[in-house]
Amino acid sequence: MSAEALQQALAALGIHGSVEARGALAILSLEGDAAPFRDPELRARLVAIASEHDFTNLALEVNHPPGEGAALHRD
Amino acid sequence: MDETLETGLAARARGKEEALASWLRERSPVLLGFSGGVDSAYLGCVAVQTLGPEKVLAVIGRSPSYPAAQWATAREVAERVGLPVLEIDTHEMDDPRYAANPTNRCYFCKSELWTLLGRVAAERGFPTILDGGNADDRTDWRPGAKAANEHSVRSPLAEVGLTKAEIRYLSRASGLPTWSKPSSPCLSSRLPYGTPVTAPRLRQVERAEEALRELGVLGDLRVRHHGDLARVELDQRELDEWLEPARLAALAAAVADAGFRRVAVDLRGFRSGSLNVLGGVSAG
Numbered sequence: 001m002s003a004e005a006l007q008q009a010l011a012a013l014g015i016h017g018s019v020e021a022r023g024a025l026a027i028l029s030l031e032g033d034a035a036p037f038r039d040p041e042l043r044a045r046l047v048a049i050a051s052e053h054d055f056t057n058l059a060l061e062v063n064h065p066p067g068e069g070a071a072l073h074r075d
Numbered sequence: 076m077d078e079t080l081e082t083g084l085a086a087r088a089r090g091k092e093e094a095l096a097s098w099l100r101e102r103s104p105v106l107l108g109f110s111g112g113v114d115s116a117y118l119g120c121v122a123v124q125t126l127g128p129e130k131v132l133a134v135i136g137r138s139p140s141y142p143a144a145q146w147a148t149a150r151e152v153a154e155r156v157g158l159p160v161l162e163i164d165t166h167e168m169d170d171p172r173y174a175a176n177p178t179n180r181c182y183f184c185k186s187e188l189w190t191l192l193g194r195v196a197a198e199r200g201f202p203t204i205l206d207g208g209n210a211d212d213r214t215d216w217r218p219g220a221k222a223a224n225e226h227s228v229r230s231p232l233a234e235v236g237l238t239k240a241e242i243r244y245l246s247r248a249s250g251l252p253t254w255s256k257p258s259s260p261c262l263s264s265r266l267p268y269g270t271p272v273t274a275p276r277l278r279q280v281e282r283a284e285e286a287l288r289e290l291g292v293l294g295d296l297r298v299r300h301h302g303d304l305a306r307v308e309l310d311q312r313e314l315d316e317w318l319e320p321a322r323l324a325a326l327a328a329a330v331a332d333a334g335f336r337r338v339a340v341d342l343r344g345f346r347s348g349s350l351n352v353l354g355g356v357s358a359g
Contacts, residue, residue: 022301027339038318040311043342059306059339060318062327 001026001054009049026055034060088241095235096125106201108192108228109133109160110141111149113239114207116253117246118232120156122205133158134195136165136188139274140261142281144288152253163191168272176272178218180263185222193226204228211239257295258347266300267350276300283307283333290329292317295345298330305335308345 003021010019010028017030037043037060050058095118099105103126109115115133122131135141135149153160165188167173173183189204196204206223208230223230232242239258246254262277270276283298283305294310307330309317317326318340327338 033320034318034323035320037342038315040315047343057341057343059341061337061339062323
């Protein structure tokens, strides 16, 4: 499985962002907003593509606004 | 649901419920490992209705891996149906074999639980010990079932062939509040195999899930603990709602407040045993 190959496959569909692999989990950090992902067909398609790249799970990372949430906020 | 299908389900379920009552009468009195989940709540209800409260004892095992909300539900259900309850503390976290979180982690937890319940059963004169395992559970990866077998624990719901759907149907018909309750396995199931089970990690998961419930998340929900990252699994219908940007930001903030540096939402949605899949474990 390759995060880079999955990232390229998603970009070909117009989904731009970076993909990080943690074992069989792919974490997608999106450049745009997540609204299009409300479409279940799109989600299913993306999960299927992740599966073709041997990832069992595809998760969308959410960047929460500074000042909210954990004290350990990411810079 | 289609009326014919519902009638078929009802007829099958009722027949199995009668078989369950007969099963219980033949093995009375019974001691039940009771979590307050869909299955054990239903089994406790049928047992007390069939045998009477003096012939049934439901035992709750309390530990950091048992969610506080589940404990409250267990007590509420027991009180509602007149089920006698005994609460005991379990110490599976003190067992290094459990705390190391191997793929058969549940075996060590259940071994301790059934040992303790076996003592209670012997002291109080209960020849039969029950769990809430149902017919569907036999297809899943459940090393805890091995411990149950070793301690001669019976699973009457499975033995009479009752499936989860049938148990939910019968629970609803009996007025049990658990009929629509999502399944809620122990909090340790949110940690990938090999990640040590610690009380702070379990508390982190519990706080995150509680916060999401308070926000209004419905249905099945799991916050999977991947170190600094929380992976949130929601039902498909909930995903449709919570991927709206403003709601997504609120979700992420709530989970981050529980102490996670990064938050991600699983696009596949809720999947029972998803960490089994990620860890390459199957029922086999």
